[in-house]
Amino acid sequence: xxxxxxxxxxxxxxxxxxxxxxxxxxxxxxxxxxxxxxxxxxxxxxxxxxxxxxxxxxxxxxxxxxxxxxxxxxxxxxxxxxxx
Numbered sequence: 001x002x003x004x005x006x007x008x009x010x011x012x013x014x015x016x017x018x019x020x021x022x023x024x025x026x027x028x029x030x031x032x033x034x035x036x037x038x039x040x041x042x043x044x045x046x047x048x049x050x051x052x053x054x055x056x057x058x059x060x061x062x063x064x065x066x067x068x069x070x071x072x073x074x075x076x077x078x079x080x081x082x083x084x
Contacts, residue, residue: 003037003055005064012037012059013082019054020080023047030084041080 003012008031016029016039025043032038039055041048056063 001039001052001069002032002067003039003059003063003065004067005036006062007037007059008035010059010062012055012062015058016051016055017080017082019051023051025051025080026078028081028083030082032084 013029013031020027020029020041023043025041025047027039027041027043029037029039041051043051052069
């Protein structure tokens with residue numbers, strides 16, 4: 001999924017990593033050149049819902065849009081990584 005808004009330079013990627021590690025999710029999060037952040041997560045559906053809800057709780061005012069919330073994650077290795 002892609003988070004749009006003032007989501008770079010506010011600790012979004014590091015917060016996502018800590019939350020994903022705590023919930024046992026796999027995937028990645030990285031900045032895009034247009035100022036958005038791309039996040040890919042794989043894990044239990046309930047854990048992913050909790051993960052996204054917590055990100056929204058912490059960064060809601062900075063997020064102006066989310067695209068591709070239900071797109072398949074594709075191939076993801078174990079662990080959760082910050083890229084880019």
